[in-house]
Amino acid sequence: MSSHELGLIAKSPSLDQLVQDDRVDVSLYHDPQLYEQELEKIFYRTWVWVGHESEVRNPGDFRTTTIGRRPVIVVRDKKGAINVLENRCRHRGATVCEKHKGNATGFTCPYHSWSYALDGKLRALPYPDGYEDILDKSELPLNSLRVDSYAGMIFASFNDEVEPLTDFLGGAKHWMDLFMKQGAGYPIKTQGEHKFTFNGNWKIQLENTTDGYHFPIVHKSFMSSVDEETSEMLSFMTDPQAVTHALGNGHSVMVMVPEHVDLEFDDGSEQLQERFAHVTEELSKTMEPAQVRRIVRSLHGAGFNLNLFPNVAMSMSFFRVLNPLSVKQTEIRHVALGMDGGPEIANRERLRIHEHFQGPFGFGSPDDAEAWERVQRGAEAGPQVPILVNRGLNREVLADNGDKVSHATDETGMREAYAMWKRMMSND
Structure with a gap:
C-alpha cells in the first residue's frame, strides 16, 4: 500500500464522526466506498423485504427483484413453501428468469439450458455425458436465501446466521398488525405498482417516510387538490397526538391520523367523508351498516x-x-394495496386515491422526488455543512415500553435509522 493510500486511510473520518446524535456527514450521500460497505454490511447481512404473500399466492407464482445488486426470485413451490433464490445459473452465471412476475413450473437458463425446480434444485442439463464423474446435480442448486415472513410481508437474507426475523422486527410487529387492519376484515393484497428512479442516495428516501416536517410544504399542491375533509384529516402539524416512535433496529413509525391508528376501534363519532358517498350507497345495498362503515373508514x-x-x-x-x-441513484417501487375478496368498488376507490398521490402523475411522488434530488445536489457542496437531524431532541421522551417518542414533525425516526446504520457499519 502506498504512502498516499495510507495517508487517506489515516484521514478517513470514523463512524462516530460520520454519525452523531444530532447530525450526519454529507459523505453518507455520495462516498462510493461507504456505499460498497453498506451493500456488504447492511443489505447482504440483514433481513430485506422482498415481497408480499399475495404476490405469490399459488404454486409456481413468482416475482423477481433485487437485493442490492444481487437479483433474486421470490417463488412459491409445489409444496406451498416460499423460496427466495438467487437469480443466477450455477453454470456460467446468467440470470434464469427475466420476467417481473408470472407463474412457472421451473426456471431454465437461456444460455446452456440448465433447468431448475421451484425450490432451486438442479433438475436437468443438456448433453450430460460431458459431466460424467465430475458433476453431482444435488450439489448445484440455485443459491437459496434465508426466508421468513410476518403479517404477510416476506423477508430474505443472504446471511445464514441472521437473527430471527421476529427479533429483528421487534416493536415494529405491533404496528404491522395494526397496518393490516385496513383490510376491514379481508386480507390485504397488492393491486399493482409503478416504479421510478431518482438521482439520489437511498438514505435520503429512507429519511422521508417518517419526516412529517416536510409534508405541508412539499405537498402543498396535494393538500390544495383534496376536499376539505381530507385536508383536515391530514393536518397533523400541531396535533399533540401526532407522534413519532423510534422502535429499535432502525425502525420507526409516524402517526398522522391518530383516530385511524387502530381501524377496528370506532366510537361512531367520525362522520364518513362525503367524497365516498357513492361507495357507501353501493355497499349499503348488500352489507350491514357496521361493515360498510368499517370499509369506508379504511379507504x-x-x-x-x-x-x-x-x-x-x-x-x-x-x-x-x-x-x-x-x-x-435509487429505484423506488410504490405498491398499491386492496382488500383480497373485498368489494370491487372499494378497491377501485383505493386505486384512485393511490394514483392521486403516489402515481406518476400524482401530486405527491413527483414533489418528493424533486426534493430528494435537491438534497443530493446540495450535499455535493462540501463537508463543512452537515445534515442536521436534531429537530425535537429537546422534547423527545422515553415511553414505558422503551420507545423514544416525539412529535410527528420531529426527526426521531431519522435518528433511529442512523443509529442502526452506524451499528451495522461498525460490525465486522
Missing part, C-alpha cells in the same frame, strides 16, 4: 407511516420499496 389506509429498516415502508395505504442502484 385512506392506516393512520401512520411505518418505516422498516433498511428498504420498505408501510405507508398509510401502500408499500414504498427502495432499492439502491448506486451511491447516487
Whole structure:
C-alpha cells in the first residue's frame, strides 16, 4: 500500500464522526466506498423485504427483484413453501428468469439450458455425458436465501446466521398488525405498482417516510387538490397526538391520523367523508351498516407511516420499496394495496386515491422526488455543512415500553435509522 493510500486511510473520518446524535456527514450521500460497505454490511447481512404473500399466492407464482445488486426470485413451490433464490445459473452465471412476475413450473437458463425446480434444485442439463464423474446435480442448486415472513410481508437474507426475523422486527410487529387492519376484515393484497428512479442516495428516501416536517410544504399542491375533509384529516402539524416512535433496529413509525391508528376501534363519532358517498350507497345495498362503515373508514389506509429498516415502508395505504442502484441513484417501487375478496368498488376507490398521490402523475411522488434530488445536489457542496437531524431532541421522551417518542414533525425516526446504520457499519 502506498504512502498516499495510507495517508487517506489515516484521514478517513470514523463512524462516530460520520454519525452523531444530532447530525450526519454529507459523505453518507455520495462516498462510493461507504456505499460498497453498506451493500456488504447492511443489505447482504440483514433481513430485506422482498415481497408480499399475495404476490405469490399459488404454486409456481413468482416475482423477481433485487437485493442490492444481487437479483433474486421470490417463488412459491409445489409444496406451498416460499423460496427466495438467487437469480443466477450455477453454470456460467446468467440470470434464469427475466420476467417481473408470472407463474412457472421451473426456471431454465437461456444460455446452456440448465433447468431448475421451484425450490432451486438442479433438475436437468443438456448433453450430460460431458459431466460424467465430475458433476453431482444435488450439489448445484440455485443459491437459496434465508426466508421468513410476518403479517404477510416476506423477508430474505443472504446471511445464514441472521437473527430471527421476529427479533429483528421487534416493536415494529405491533404496528404491522395494526397496518393490516385496513383490510376491514379481508386480507390485504397488492393491486399493482409503478416504479421510478431518482438521482439520489437511498438514505435520503429512507429519511422521508417518517419526516412529517416536510409534508405541508412539499405537498402543498396535494393538500390544495383534496376536499376539505381530507385536508383536515391530514393536518397533523400541531396535533399533540401526532407522534413519532423510534422502535429499535432502525425502525420507526409516524402517526398522522391518530383516530385511524387502530381501524377496528370506532366510537361512531367520525362522520364518513362525503367524497365516498357513492361507495357507501353501493355497499349499503348488500352489507350491514357496521361493515360498510368499517370499509369506508379504511379507504385512506392506516393512520401512520411505518418505516422498516433498511428498504420498505408501510405507508398509510401502500408499500414504498427502495432499492439502491448506486451511491447516487435509487429505484423506488410504490405498491398499491386492496382488500383480497373485498368489494370491487372499494378497491377501485383505493386505486384512485393511490394514483392521486403516489402515481406518476400524482401530486405527491413527483414533489418528493424533486426534493430528494435537491438534497443530493446540495450535499455535493462540501463537508463543512452537515445534515442536521436534531429537530425535537429537546422534547423527545422515553415511553414505558422503551420507545423514544416525539412529535410527528420531529426527526426521531431519522435518528433511529442512523443509529442502526452506524451499528451495522461498525460490525465486522
